[in-house]
Amino acid sequence: MGILLHIITYACLAVFVIAVGVKFHRYKSMPLHLRWELYPVAHEGHKAHYGGSFFEETEWYKKPRTVDRVSEAKHMLPEMLFLSAVWHHNKPLWFRSFPFHFGMYNMIGFLVLLNAGAVMQIAGMSVSASGGAAGAIVYYLTILSGFFGMILGIIGAAGLLHRRLFDENLKDYTKPADLFNLIFLGGSFALLLAVGIADPSFAGLRTWVASVLTLDLAYTPGGALAPMAILLASLAVAYIPLTHMAHFVVKYFTYHNIRWDDAPNLPGSAFEARIGEVLNYPVTWSADHINPKGEAKTWAQVATTDVTNLKEGA
């Protein structure tokens, strides 16, 4: 039992890391795309607050470009932590989505603290109310983040599930996978909460994490609840990056690589070589004004084709 649970846990962690890596790499290795920015662009410094850009200057190409990373962080942090875009544009959703996401963040913190506590335990330190300053801090923060995260996660998942099931605007757009995702994650939170109620210090889970870190495969958490919670939580960790919930990876690209990608292609810039590469990609679009004879042509060849003799409708 203990061995199987350990293997599943390791496998799920591996799936998570690989899936996130593959997803990131897939987006990262997509070809250069055309500029498609959307203002406000957060790194535009003092212009960011009203959505201005360097295009507001004459001869902008002769002037130094401002890329204000502090301004970017000021925009990104509220977005990541508090879902500011949802707050501004869809408050009914925010009251459901924020607890769900913030619950998740707390669970990540909970996992980090469990790991920290497990390392301390392995090092012979005590993680308890009377375990010295460090031990007590980790002990109390683990309890706080755990219960806070689980309760918020359950509230959020239930709220989102309710909305998916009963909001007329969403019903037709809801897929079986959406409902499953919320039930699955909500159920995982609930099961972990039950473990927490049975063992409010999370000592059992901490010992389990220590066994994972030390490859102590024989260790089995006591009772029926904890193994089930560990199993479900591990599966959830593996499952998330395989679904559209992996938007935590993609959001990096949609913001930094698309919405805020206003890097100009100045003469001699690194863009020129990349543009040269994509312009030489072969194309197979077959409309009459593009490649009516189906010849092997590159993007640049099609773009420079003389169309003056094509008949109307082509």
Added chain:
Amino acid sequence: MGKTKKRISLNDIHKQNGQLAHVDPADLMPLPKPLNRPEKDWMPLKPEAREKYEASLDDTLILNIPKPGSKQEEQQLVRRFLNGLEKLFDKHNNWGFLQPFVATMEHCARCQTCNEACHIYEASGRNEIYRPTYRSETLRRIYQDYVKPSGKYHKQWKSGGDIPLTWTAVCRLAELAYRCNLCRRCAQTCPIGADNALVAREIRKLMSQELNIYTSELHDRGSMLQLKVGSSTGMNPEIVKDNIEFIDEDMSEKTGMNLKTVWDKKGADILLIHNAGEIMAWPENIGAFTTIFTAAGLDWTMSSEALAYDNINYGLFYDDFQYSRVVLKHAAVAKELGVKRIVLGECGHATKALMVIADRVLTGDLNIPRESCFPLLRDLVKTKTLKLDPSRNNFPVTLHDPCNLTRLMGIVMPQREVLHEICPQFREMTPHGVNNYCCGGGSGFAIHSGHNFSDWRYKISGRKKVSQILGAFQDQIEPETKKYVCAPCSNCKGQIRDLIANYDLWNGAGITYGGLVELIVNAMVDVKPNFIDWDEIV
């Protein structure tokens, strides 16, 4: 979030059950005074049009896809659509938009946050098919069901139900791609960064680049005419020069200045490229530029080479290759002339096309510096290069923000700084700047009036803008107070002209429209008074 009035399911798109959606005029978003009255009924689509073309989406028609003669034809269309859909996800065929498109197709959470940002959805009384998510979710399900390699149960699990891919579904989806202004206001609100407006554009592209399906206005009489003759207005170089000469004469008389456009000057500082539609419809805009550039003593020229006197680029709205062909020509002419920079006249989509999108197409000596005219005009006003008397513009003025220039380029303040300087009664619309609403003519709609499409453009896509304009002037809404909507974009100006005419806002509320340069010239002390001639408007 508001409730949707009419419940149409995603799956309904394939059903041959007559018109899929209808907007009851009573459901339309109410308008402020003096238009706070019931909306007129739709100008109906003629039965012949419904007989001849696939016209079963809604109350109007833009694409004119002929009904197929046989089952084979239907199947061929569906097959080619699927071929095109695969190409949208292929890095060679769609490098230009692959990353934003795939991110949207894979990660839209269908939370509907974007819906309320859409002026078309709101103005229609929240008709289901006008949700930004309706068309993208339909495409997503078709992709998952027919193109993406995965098992039957996995598809059901991920897509939530098959949409049988019929000829009707393909045609309705194509038509639906032309019920979006591509203003990307929806994308601005997306917490994940998905872009449902891009999906509309990519559907248009698929239909054009694979199936030869586009609107005649954008393609045959648009980008193709421009590539063949020199301008989508049909003007060849000789006609353009004649027309500009006439404008110079007319404007010299009107301003009292000696105006003469400079042609093909090698090594000039500025190559000015106008939207050639201005030459035909708003010659005073062209004349105002000439007046300002002459008065400021700028070293500028226009080009009489085909295409280089017309900055229009309709490919931006529907076809990557048509778009590229035009920007390459613009850049080649600038290179040939040896100008230091290109300055784009008052045209939003053209400015974005040549400055932003072309930025990753033009390399080497074709990569000529390019600028919007607004910063230049702002500098001329703020540095007092032009002698201006704001009291000449002492009437209520509001500003329409062209989406391409503001939300999609971040050019927000220069035009405002000019207006604050020269228009004592300037007031903003709500909202404005990067949060503005599209005029409803965006993505080329302003040049589409076939069948009853203009009726749709007035009642639905332009409705929010009418509401905003009236809102900005509510304190002086009586027709006796003459008011000016500054619309510094050719496409937007055409739409606002049509909205004013349709709702009779000149007679009903004293509202007219024009560009930014007309206001500047109207305030120039070296120019005869009344460049903006209110009597002419009547």
